[in-house]
Amino acid sequence: MELAxxxxxxxxxxxxxxxxxxxxxxxxxxxxxxxxxxxxxxxMRGTDSLPIGYGRARYSVPRHLFRLTAQRDGGCxxxxxxxPVSYCDAHHLFHWRxxxxxxxxxxxxxxxxxxxIVHRExxxxxxLPNADMHFTWPDGRHRETRxxxxxxxxRPPV
Numbered sequence: 001m002e003l004a005x006x007x008x009x010x011x012x013x014x015x016x017x018x019x020x021x022x023x024x025x026x027x028x029x030x031x032x033x034x035x036x037x038x039x040x041x042x043x044m045r046g047t048d049s050l051p052i053g054y055g056r057a058r059y060s061v062p063r064h065l066f067r068l069t070a071q072r073d074g075g076c077x078x079x080x081x082x083x084p085v086s087y088c089d090a091h092h093l094f095h096w097r098x099x100x101x102x103x104x105x106x107x108x109x110x111x112x113x114x115x116x117i118v119h120r121e122x123x124x125x126x127x128l129p130n131a132d133m134h135f136t137w138p139d140g141r142h143r144e145t146r147x148x149x150x151x152x153x154x155r156p157p158v
Contacts, residue, residue: 061090061107066090069108070088072131073133073148074109075111075148077125077147078135078145079144088110088112090108091107093127106127123135123136123138131147132144133145
């Protein structure tokens with residue numbers, strides 16, 4: 001069972017949790033029971049309350065995180081490719097098995113063909129702060145691509 005808790009909820013007397021997919025609230029007793037035998041993972045949420053990162057808590061990319069990445073990238077980000085999102089996988093830029101998180105800023109859309117090329121040829125891919133993607137081949141060649149999707153929304157002031 002998964003349970004979502006906000007901020008410092010674990011240190012307060014009012015212990016309410018919710019299901020992360022449905023937002024169904026759980027009462028104090030149910031929440032306390034679940035917490036007796038559980039693993040706790042931190043999940044980052046965006047301004048719309050949807051998770052934008054799971055860290056190392058999960059490998060597979062949840063549907064909403066896939067859609068968020070697809071919206072930013074607009075299709076395959078490999079240089080010269082114009083494949084739409086429907087042909088793409090969400091690729092962990094810093095590979096999950098090497099410690100990379102399942103977070104929006106560590107994912108990029110690659111069509112199946114280019115996803116295999118990136119792994120087979122050991123192409124390093126980095127997402128830059130402006131959402132450009134930088135590709136570096138082992139022989140030193142490098143290319144950058146711009147996102148074809150919607151630009152990221154600016155973060156509200158803190």
